[in-house]
Amino acid sequence: MISEFQTHAEKLGYQSWTAIQKAVYEPLLAGQNVVGIAPTGSGKTVAFTLPLLSRIEPEDDTALIVVEPSAELAMQTEKTIQEWGRLINLTTQGIVGGANMKRQIERLKDHPNIIVGTTGRLMDLINLGKLKLTNVQTIVIDEADNLLSEDTLPAIRELVDKAPEATQLGFFSATENDILKNVNRWFVQDMQTFDVSAIDDTQGNVKHGQLQVSSHKKAQMLLRFLHMKDFKALVFFDQLNTLQKVSGFLIHRHVREAAKLTSEQSQTSRQNALRDFRKGKVRLLLTTDVAARGIDIPKLPAVINFDLPRDAKTYTHRVGRTGRMHEDGLVINMGDDHDLRRLKQMVRDHFDLQNIYFDGNQLSDTKPKMTEKLSAEDESGTSQPETPPATKSPTHKKADKPRGHQLKPRPHHKKNKHSKRKGMHHKRTEK
Structure with a gap:
């Protein structure tokens, strides 16, 4: 391993290399085609990054392409590769769908050493003639069990077919599917499989x-x-x-x-x-x-x-x-x-x-003696005191009517048949 990588690994606190990193380092460095199977989180990105970057010189045109199934994973992988690549003056560019294509095309004019991208956008730029594969040394298919599915396999094969025939291939995944198990049927390169799932010790409790x-x-x-x-x-x-x-x-x-x-x-x-x-x-x-x-x-x-x-x-x-x-x-x-x-x-x-x-x-781990019930009213996730049910009065079968402010009824007044001048006699005067 080159000294810059060794020093950086010690600075990051690496005490030992993981099983997948040990298994594929020499084969990838020697240009072999590799299938690497290891549990999620076992350091597969670093496993292919260090040996493959060691084969690239700063003056090389695009030499390594890493294909990821999603934009988030592509950006995550780009960050890791960029961190190690800077140590030996290598440049990295991310190419994912959803980002501005014109800016990506402009950056390609700087001839980055490594490209990390998603299948769709990579193929778009290749078909437009903006991404040249003439000098590509290696193509890595990460999360291979996902990318080598019935839906995406044709695009991956097309990408590989457009690269030089001698291009090195690397497939990395946590699990295998039928296509990955029989990968030699789909690609002309002779693949060597390294499955370290049984001996990997990176998983915690x-x-x-x-x-x-x-x-x-x-x-x-x-x-x-x-x-x-x-x-x-x-x-x-x-x-x-x-x-x-x-x-x-x-x-x-x-x-x-x-x-x-x-x-x-x-x-x-x-x-x-x-x-x-x-x-x-x-x-x-x-x-x-x-x-x-x-x-x-x-x-x-x-x-x-x-x-x-x-x-x-x-x-x-x-x-x-x-x-x-x-x-x-x-x-x-x-x-x-x-x-x-x-x-x-x-x-x-x-x-x-x-x-x-x-x-x-x-x-x-132990079932509580009193099983708590999560009521519909307890939407905050905290225990709420239950309201005791109302009890009926022992002396009354019907509940008392609520007492509110009651208006007194108006007294009934009979309409007075007499005029205001009650009891007075009016004489008619004749003219």
């Missing part, structure tokens, strides 16, 4: 809890988590419309410590939500699997599955957001008895789910 709660009480339950000291969590939803409803529920109750991260938001809005979440200003970040794919939140205490995942692969990606780099983590799965039993059956080969309960404003 992560507790997987199941909290029994009915569907219509889940939104109220989120309010209770905000009463827990230093609690912060990514909250996962299957459906965007459910996320929007819950977000509206929280906004209506003036909850300022919650925000949403969705693919429908503007890039600026998503960046602000992630920034506030990382800083702790936002404690509940409502998101979907697509929007949160690969997002790295250092020392994230918890993940909440508001909607339970439909398959074990999705569960693995979600829970990998917490318990990274030897930190402890917590996963809270909310659902009714039937849903929780189905989830436990689905992930039992890899994760041990245990019942958890609310005891006051804290989570507990």
